[in-house]
Amino acid sequence: MTRIFDEDLTFRFATRTIHAGQRPDPTTGAIMPPIVQTSTYVQLALGENQGYEYARGKNPTREALERNVAALEGGRHGFAFSSGMGCTDSLMKLFKSGDHIVVGENVYGGTYRLMDKILTNFGMTFSFVDTRDPQRISDAITPSTVALLVETPTNPLMRLTDLAAASAIAKQHKLLLIVDNTFASPVLQRPLEYGADIVYHSTTKYLNGHSDMIGGICVLNDDDLAARIQFIANAAGAVPGPMDSWLALRGTKTLALRVRQHDANGRRIADWLATRMGDERVFYPGLTSHPQHALAKKQMSGFGGMISVETGSKANAATVLGKVKVFSLAESLGGVESLISHPASMTHASVEPERRKALGVTEGLIRLSCGIEDVDDLLEDLERAFGGI
Numbered sequence: 001m002t003r004i005f006d007e008d009l010t011f012r013f014a015t016r017t018i019h020a021g022q023r024p025d026p027t028t029g030a031i032m033p034p035i036v037q038t039s040t041y042v043q044l045a046l047g048e049n050q051g052y053e054y055a056r057g058k059n060p061t062r063e064a065l066e067r068n069v070a071a072l073e074g075g076r077h078g079f080a081f082s083s084g085m086g087c088t089d090s091l092m093k094l095f096k097s098g099d100h101i102v103v104g105e106n107v108y109g110g111t112y113r114l115m116d117k118i119l120t121n122f123g124m125t126f127s128f129v130d131t132r133d134p135q136r137i138s139d140a141i142t143p144s145t146v147a148l149l150v151e152t153p154t155n156p157l158m159r160l161t162d163l164a165a166a167s168a169i170a171k172q173h174k175l176l177l178i179v180d181n182t183f184a185s186p187v188l189q190r191p192l193e194y195g196a197d198i199v200y201h202s203t204t205k206y207l208n209g210h211s212d213m214i215g216g217i218c219v220l221n222d223d224d225l226a227a228r229i230q231f232i233a234n235a236a237g238a239v240p241g242p243m244d245s246w247l248a249l250r251g252t253k254t255l256a257l258r259v260r261q262h263d264a265n266g267r268r269i270a271d272w273l274a275t276r277m278g279d280e281r282v283f284y285p286g287l288t289s290h291p292q293h294a295l296a297k298k299q300m301s302g303f304g305g306m307i308s309v310e311t312g313s314k315a316n317a318a319t320v321l322g323k324v325k326v327f328s329l330a331e332s333l334g335g336v337e338s339l340i341s342h343p344a345s346m347t348h349a350s351v352e353p354e355r356r357k358a359l360g361v362t363e364g365l366i367r368l369s370c371g372i373e374d375v376d377d378l379l380e381d382l383e384r385a386f387g388g389i
């Protein structure tokens with residue numbers, strides 16, 4: 001089981017990003033953890049090994065990543081997966097037929113699809129509720145409810161869930177509180193500190209930050225729960241390869257620096273968009289006009305680089321998407337480069353049109369992932385693109 005090096009917790013955040021979970025290679029002194037590209041490990045004698053038997057179970061490069069991100073989230077155990085969805089799916093294997101889970105209605109489209117199209121076939125049930133209102137969470141709980149899964153801020157509408165309130169409800173009803181922290185990253189928000197039982201990420205996004213791998217990771221404190229997840233990770237096998245683990249680990253070294261710049265650029269761009277389009281059309285928790293701005297200030301230490309804006313129509317959205325030059329039209333987020341997307345036809349294409357409409361993911365909505373380029377180039381790019389509508 002991958003447990004953090006306790007002494008890593010004596011360091012402050014930016015120091016942890018660079019050093020936590022990693023020690024110079026004892027045989028060569030290599031400062032970067034080696035990419036241990038192997039499927040199996042030679043045993044010393046029958047029943048005697050060096051802690052490693054077969055790489056689905058354990059790989060040193062993967063363990064370095066797991067310890068590193070666990071230290072960033074302030075948890076004791078980390079488990080890396082082959083994708084964010086692989087992580088979510090493996091976590092769902094903690095449950096069984098008949099179990100009910102309360103889920104934020106505005107979670108990642110793929111999370112909704114996994115639950116609605118696959119896990120329901122195995123007898124699990126889900127209630128998708130607006131978790132901005134803690135009362136709605138309480139109202140959705142039944143005697144079969146075993147967990148509460150939320151994402152905050154959400155994709156793409158940047159809605160927040162009060163983590164302290166959600167945790168109080170989860171504790172009262174003995175539910176596991178599971179939080180997808182992909183959008184905020186541990187730089188801006190650490191759900192375990194608010195009482196979450198499990199925090200998870202698509203490492204594909206901010207943690208890797210360079211758009212060159214796909215991965216997922218979860219972090220938690222409880223030893224028994226960690227043993228169960230370890231068992232699932234090995235038994236179900238959605239584990240990442242050493243090369244992708246290493247790329248994510250290289251990414252986290254600059255996480256604190258990068259997210260600071262994503263946040264600075266995000267604030268400038270959100271302000272510009274609010275002036276250009278009107279406050280009510282811009283979804284960004286850092287704007288004082290955001291209905292949950294006070295909560296954002298309470299549970300996040302910054303607001304990040306994700307912004308959505310309502311352009312009014314699909315034609316307007318298409319015009320903006322067609323005119324940008326520095327922003328690239330693509331799914332995904334959290335990389336150093338700025339991306340722009342149309343949620344209704346891209347990330348949320350797997351959500352039925354009716355449901356999309358009810359959520360507020362309109363045909364005119366566009367989502368920006370502000371990168372860390374010079375913000376003036378990003379602003380000029382948007383001025384040109386929005387000049388067309």
Ligand SMILES: *Cc1c(COP(=O)(O)O)cnc(C)c1O
Nearest residue numbers: 083084085108180182202204215
């Ligand atoms: C991308 C994403 C996922 C899924 O992660 P993959 O690495 O693409 O499988 C889950 N949650 C959120 C919030 C995401 O943005």
